[in-house]
Amino acid sequence: MSKLMIIGCGGVASVAIHKVCQNDGVFDELLIASRTVSKCDALKDKLQGQTKTKITTAQIDADDVEALTKLIKEYQPDAVLNVALPYQDLTIMDACLAAGVDYIDTANFEPEDTEDPEWRKVYDKRCQELGFSAYFDYSWQWAYEDKFKQAGLTALLGTGFDPGVTSVFAAYAKKHYFDTIDTIDILDCNGGDHGYAFATNFNPEINLREVSAPGSYMENGKWVEIPAMSIKREYDFEGVGKKDMYLLHHEEIEALGRNMPEVKRIRFFMTFGQSYLDHMRCLENVGMLSTTPINYNGQEIVPIQFLKALLPDPASLGPRTKGKTNIGCIFTGKKDGKERSIYIYNVCDHQECYKEVGSQAISYTTGVPAMIGAMLVVTGQWKKPGVFTTDEFDPDPYMEALNKWGLPWKVVENPVLVD
Numbered sequence: 001m002s003k004l005m006i007i008g009c010g011g012v013a014s015v016a017i018h019k020v021c022q023n024d025g026v027f028d029e030l031l032i033a034s035r036t037v038s039k040c041d042a043l044k045d046k047l048q049g050q051t052k053t054k055i056t057t058a059q060i061d062a063d064d065v066e067a068l069t070k071l072i073k074e075y076q077p078d079a080v081l082n083v084a085l086p087y088q089d090l091t092i093m094d095a096c097l098a099a100g101v102d103y104i105d106t107a108n109f110e111p112e113d114t115e116d117p118e119w120r121k122v123y124d125k126r127c128q129e130l131g132f133s134a135y136f137d138y139s140w141q142w143a144y145e146d147k148f149k150q151a152g153l154t155a156l157l158g159t160g161f162d163p164g165v166t167s168v169f170a171a172y173a174k175k176h177y178f179d180t181i182d183t184i185d186i187l188d189c190n191g192g193d194h195g196y197a198f199a200t201n202f203n204p205e206i207n208l209r210e211v212s213a214p215g216s217y218m219e220n221g222k223w224v225e226i227p228a229m230s231i232k233r234e235y236d237f238e239g240v241g242k243k244d245m246y247l248l249h250h251e252e253i254e255a256l257g258r259n260m261p262e263v264k265r266i267r268f269f270m271t272f273g274q275s276y277l278d279h280m281r282c283l284e285n286v287g288m289l290s291t292t293p294i295n296y297n298g299q300e301i302v303p304i305q306f307l308k309a310l311l312p313d314p315a316s317l318g319p320r321t322k323g324k325t326n327i328g329c330i331f332t333g334k335k336d337g338k339e340r341s342i343y344i345y346n347v348c349d350h351q352e353c354y355k356e357v358g359s360q361a362i363s364y365t366t367g368v369p370a371m372i373g374a375m376l377v378v379t380g381q382w383k384k385p386g387v388f389t390t391d392e393f394d395p396d397p398y399m400e401a402l403n404k405w406g407l408p409w410k411v412v413e414n415p416v417l418v419d
């Protein structure tokens, strides 16, 4: 039996918390700690009585390492699951080290202030040396490797769907289907319709920054960067149908590129509708996606944060969203000297998710793997000292848990490939 502390109480956290409470044979105690404690209390009130997990709540600013360390030491969890924002990754890792507790998250570090000169110096050097310009990357968290190793603690990074499950699919393909993998195409399709002209499925600030940045992929161990949305393909997705998809930079390319250097090309594609792209281009052109504060009538505002306040709360999309998501990976390579290709994917229905946990499929497909990652760490199945991504452990217990906890997957041989 184990004690988990979850930080954050937004869209993804809500699903992870529901799933932890369903899994009360493993998690007998849960602390939900977030910036706005009323959200934690509301969820506790809803779930108490439906679960054997003993839930408590706390207010915390996860940017404050000292206060967070104190809270972790008081509660003494077996692990901390960070489903706040990527801005808090490093402070939460610091607090976990200080308190001697394992760490788990779903997204790699990104600074809140991209104009911070200290951060910029490191960023500019990395852009030049590695050749990709995304604001988020693994270097900041991989730099904690020695500290976690010496402390005998595990940090499991990026256990959402993508990254997370997609990298587990890669480890599973490598273990069971290939002698060598040559190419990986990760395809993320959201066929959901919420009826709004424009809304984002998860935190708008994180989502819009990801989508408006240049795309990139890895070829023969090197990054190739392209202008945003400049590579487009069409694919026919099971459960959704034909959709346009665009090549984006994405976290797992970096981790897979490092951990599976034999793979010759790794790409990531995400589907977008025309209305979404038109709105995004317009907002970008007028400066609404900027993270640099401006002065308006004597008050400092950050344009993208103001936009977030105008857009529908991603949590409110749940009851309105119809349709399915289909996320997975196409692998090509060789087995026993012969060419082979497979596609591993999950199809998830927005309304089914809403019925089960009161959230749409984007939060669901992230929150379920977050719980699974936490479960594998606290039960010791995925526990070793150091900092790891999800492709660095035995994929089998994770794949089994996906089937059990609501994200069943399929393997299809000889799929249609993306050119």
Ligand code: NDP
Pocket: 007, 008, 009, 010, 011, 012, 013, 033, 034, 035, 036, 039, 060, 061, 062, 063, 083, 084, 085, 086, 088, 106, 107, 158, 159, 160, 161, 162, 163, 164, 201, 202, 203, 206, 314, 362, 365, 366
């Ligand atoms: P939300 O904005 O819905 O929730 C974020 C939560 O974190 C809110 O409850 C917020 O508090 C809390 N929070 C923010 N800052 C602090 C702080 N300083 N201290 C304590 N709590 C804080 O985001 P999502 O649920 O959509 O996303 C959560 C994470 O999941 C993000 O890191 C995102 O990048 C990641 N993600 C990963 C995916 C994957 O597949 N790997 C896919 C989608 C998301 P408040 O309520 O006060 O605002």
